[in-house]
Amino acid sequence: MKFLPQSVLAVAALACTATPTFAQTKPASKPDFHQWAATPPMGWNSWDCYGPTVTEAEVKANADYMAKNLQRSGWDYVVVDIRWYVGNDTAHGYNEKDPDWNIDQYGRFVPAPNRFPSAAGGKGFKPLADYMHSKGLKFGIHIMRGVPVIAVNRKLPILGSKATAADIYTKEGQGTWLRDMYTVVAGRPGAQEYYNSIFKLYASWGVDFVKVDDLSSPYHAPEVEMIRKAIDLTGRKIVLSTSPGETPISQAKHVQANANMWRTVGDFWDSWEQLKEHFEVCERWAPYIMTGAWPDADMLPMGRLGIRAERGDDRMTRFTHDEQFTLMTLWSIFRSPLMFGGDLPSNDAFTLAMLTNKEVLAMHRSSSNNRQLFRRNNLVAWTADDPKTGDKFLAVFNAQDQELAEEKDAVWNSGVITRSTPNQSKTAEIDITGANKLYLNVRNGGDDTSWDHADWLMPTLSNGSKSVSLTSIPWKAASAGWGKTTVNKSVSGGKLVVADKTYPEGIGTHANSIIEYDLPAGYTKLTTTVGLDKAAAGQNTGGTVQFLVFTKSPYQAAPLDSVAVKVNLAELGFTGPCTVRDLWAGKTVGTVTGEFAPYVRRHGAQLYRISKRGTTVPK
Known part of the structure; x- marks a missing residue:
């Protein structure tokens, strides 16, 4: 373990941003942190391709790609995921045998300098955050809920308190899948001060986004509240993401009042089975979509994955093109945060085109009243409103599978x-x-x-x-x-x-x-x-x-490759002729009246803008 002295740095000056106009109700909060994520956050996270081993050079390479190819489309967060403070972590898993911890004298993890050279000399993540900010991007990190076990064992002091780490912890509720941390007991002297101290440190580095793991499932309300208070005390606009899921829906109002985004599922990978489950998950969480507080369907496992990830092998996503259209269409009309998981410099033209589709991203950014219209067995339709034009967005999905034998x-x-x-x-x-x-x-x-x-x-x-x-x-x-x-x-x-x-x-x-x-x-x-x-x-x-x-085929007869998904336009509020525009193709399909029945490939999706005939169709 490296025990690094760390001086207390001044809190970074706040960046000046315009206050957005809200179209939806938000809970009272002082300061109103919901304004810091007035649209669903979009960015890159290192987890799906590098697991707990990402390096500074790899983070910068992905940031450079984002600045060049994605920033103009609204992508701006670059997030370093789990265990950036361990110098000798392992690919495809965790080093829990002899981790090389990097921690300061107040029990706060700091970046491993062998992986993040600019952090050497007590600089922390400030040089890397400065690099992002110089490109107009935002910088985020992942942390685990709680206080480090190593800080408890060493009885390290808590900045701003007479207590030590050993005074604020309990083993109750410790994460079962990674045992780096103990639960912080709310109300004990030093508990709030501990969270205050780590977020003060992150603010001094210039961090814009913090993903807190082991917080949502099970849901740790006392620590959620301590984290919220600690962020507010920094004076910096740090977006808070809670993880993993499913967050209990009984806590929806609480998490809305304390976080900018929260996970609705466990870790999501390039599995059709997991993707198909999201139709039910997104329908369940759609009523809780709110400006500045977003249900999070998890990352986009697209592009090149598994380079040194916790799970899986080095590969291009196992999702077919049709399944990727389903993924991006559902996440966009559900208004989930979009956090890309693949290695950006390895993207192909297909992936880049999906991430930069102007009309789809405009719907994701500004639509309202997002909801499932119907589900007829495995044919699904979602809709949303364009509050500026009165147009409707329509997403249709064919989630049919080859059914298994009885x-x-x-x-x-x-x-x-x-x-x-x-x-x-x-x-x-x-x-x-x-x-x-x-x-x-x-x-x-x-x-x-x-x-x-x-x-x-x-x-x-x-x-x-x-x-x-x-x-x-x-x-x-x-x-x-x-x-x-x-x-x-x-x-x-x-x-x-x-x-x-x-x-x-x-x-x-x-x-x-x-x-x-x-x-x-x-x-x-x-x-x-x-x-x-x-x-x-x-x-x-x-x-x-x-x-x-x-000993015989476990499948029933295969469904058709494409089927018509029939939508009664009256369900969308249209009684006369309508103009239909295909958002993925970027072209106007034509005029329809009464019923619209596009053919959709199995495991695929289509996304349309429906306008009353005679109005101007936005492009």
Whole structure:
């Protein structure tokens, strides 16, 4: 651990900004921090491509790209995500064995100078923030809720208080997935002063945005309030983002009154299963969209991801082009903050075009009354108003999937497995006599796919006289609802561990998942143990999974590639002829009356502006 002296710096002067005009109601607050994010924040965050290992050079490279290619379109935040204070963190995970902490004498983490050279000599992030500001950009950081464990153990003093870190903490409520911090107990002498001290430090660096992790799920209202007060005391306009989710909807009014944005989901990656869940999530949170306080559907996992991320491999996004249109269309009409997760300098022309579409971003910036119009099975429509023209925005989605076969068609069914299941696993001995195909299917247990890490353990084919490990046979195809199906490792890249027992062989995957094999001839039996991986069992309420084995296709007939999504224009308030403009294509489609029924590709989306005929269509 590096223990670095850190002098108390003067709070940076406030940047002069114009006060925006509000079109929606906001709660009373002094000062009114909602004005600091009058439109949904847009920027880049290092998490999806660099995890806890991003360097200053990589941050600057992404900032340079943003300044050159995206700033004119409204993108301006550059955010350094988790553990910037650890000098020896590891890619695809965290170094929890011997982290090289960088902390000052008041128990406040400071940037690791081997990763951020400009921070050397006690300068902190000020030189990097100055670099952003010189380009007209804004600078943000990620922190963990609470007080550092290392500060508690060393009983480091709290600036502005007679208390030490050891006087303000409790182990109750400590995060289960990363144990760098302890909970700060509101009301204890020194508790508020601790939060005041860290935000005073961030303000002196010139920080414009702080994402506070382990704050929303479960929701820590006392610490939310201490953080709000500490930011206000700095006098600097620091946008507050809470993470991760889902934030309890029962706390919607509280988080609106204290934060600029809050997560509505857990970590979102390039998974269609997770994207499809957002239709329900966004509908649930749409009533709470408010100027200056934005429900956050999480980052945009587009472009090049996983370079050194906590999870996954170095790749271009697994989302198809159609799915990327769904992602950007839903986030934009829902008015979620837009935080891009890919490595910006690696962008292709398609990605850049999506991020700079003038008409789509104008809708995202200024539309109102954003809501789901209907959901007919998996055909979905959203709408919003243009308060300046009276036009309507219409987004239509085709979220149809190739439906799975019924459970009764499986040759074996584990039933639902949770962390309450004995040994968090089931064993199976399955007759596959005469089969030439094998499908290993993991489903989400009927709730959602959050933390549904699943393991097929020691899978073995036999015929009474010989046996072979299924892991030695290449599969024909393998999917995973999150991450990448992997032999002899969990889907998160670790060992195969179920109920604290480690298995040498198996397949790690994540609901919803199908692994397809062409079976070698002559085998009559499959034996395996199936279970909830340790990575899932330890998270919040744990995962909920169901394992099925099929010897015939686990799919029903595939839906059509494109279907018409029919919208009655009277539902939008139009009774006469209307002019329709395609916002993604940037062209006027024509005139329609009564019903509009565009064809939408499966997993795809279309976005339109509907105007009363005779009015000028904005371009």
